[in-house]
Amino acid sequence: AFNQSTGATTAALGFLVVNQMVSVSAASYSTESLAAESIVAAFGVQLATVTEVAASVPLPLALGGTSITVRDSTGTERQSPLFYVSPSQVNYQIPPGTASGTALIYANNRDGLLAAQTVQIANVSPGLFTNDASGTGLPAALLYRAQADGTLTIENIARYDSEQNRFVAVPIDFGPATDQLFLVLFGSGLRFRSSLSAVTCTLGGVDAGVEYVGGVGGLVGLDQVNLRLPRNLEGRGEVSLRLTVDGKAANAVTVKIK
Structure with a gap:
């Protein structure tokens, strides 16, 4: 639901979502669907409070105070490995094991501000x-x-x-x-x-x-x-x-x- 006084929305998360974001294939920029284990770029505002690049593998699940969580069609939540974070863009991986179907993706920054969206997860998204x-x-x-x-x-x-x-x-x-x-x-x-x-x-x-x-x-x-x-x-x-x-x-x- 949309809160006219704050400009915020409440998604199926059960808590307040302040911002929207758009996740696309980091290769093609397609928004049609995303695949498990694929590399994704999310665009929005206030996704992070700093700009930071992951310096090691395995990739961190939190970077600069920002994390991305994927709730898949089975209701299972997994945190995404992060490549890069900045206020307007976060590059991340759809977590291994994410089921096909409609998924909810949400970002949480160091200040506790949230951004969210729903996406379709498919076996392949070339x-x-x-x-x-x-x-x-x-x-x-x-x-x-x-x-x-x-x-x-x-x-x-x-x-x-x-x-x-x-x-x-x-x-x-x-x-x-x-x-x-x-x-x-x-x-x-x-x-x-x-x-x-x-x-x-x-x-x-x-x-x-x-x-x-x-x-x-x-x-x-x-x-x-x-x-x-x-x-x-x-x-x-x-x-x-x-x-x-x-x-x-x-x-x-x-x-x-x-």
Whole structure:
């Protein structure tokens, strides 16, 4: 209920909520749904009284006096591991074990002020990180080149151009016919895909072989997608990369092919 004199609302928490917040995928900024163990960014006001970054793993459950609690569809409450807190933004992980369905998420800062919202938790909520953290454009990715003699090299597909003050594409060069190229994308909300065959990816409408989708060891909430790039992409220039997981589309990104 809304309190006209204070501007506050009382949610299903059973106590007063002073502020509202919006939680989105930290990779795609989608508000459609969130997945257990995914990385989330919450935006609001007075979410924290200080700005602080987590300095160790396991991530803290309270940072700068702020905590985030998720009450899932079974009524179970869990505190979220925190990456970063500030008055207007908190980056956190949906706790492991959070059940699918409608969840209530609430933040509590050092002064006791509360912000809350309801979200949908799904098995997957695919999002791809991008170089400029906008959710569009060039993906946060690495190119692995396997040569015929067994040499494996790692290449960037983007670089920062200080004159343009932005990231620009480094075209993917397929090289000799014996080279095999693998594109590794980084995202979140992907790891609980039903099966590898339920993940598809196209570049400029051309199917790419999906070889792995899962978590990145040692990095909380981060997932990766390993793609084998087909040679019939050679010479295509800038193409749109579209990833689908269990029928759900991730944010579209672009790569450039020489």
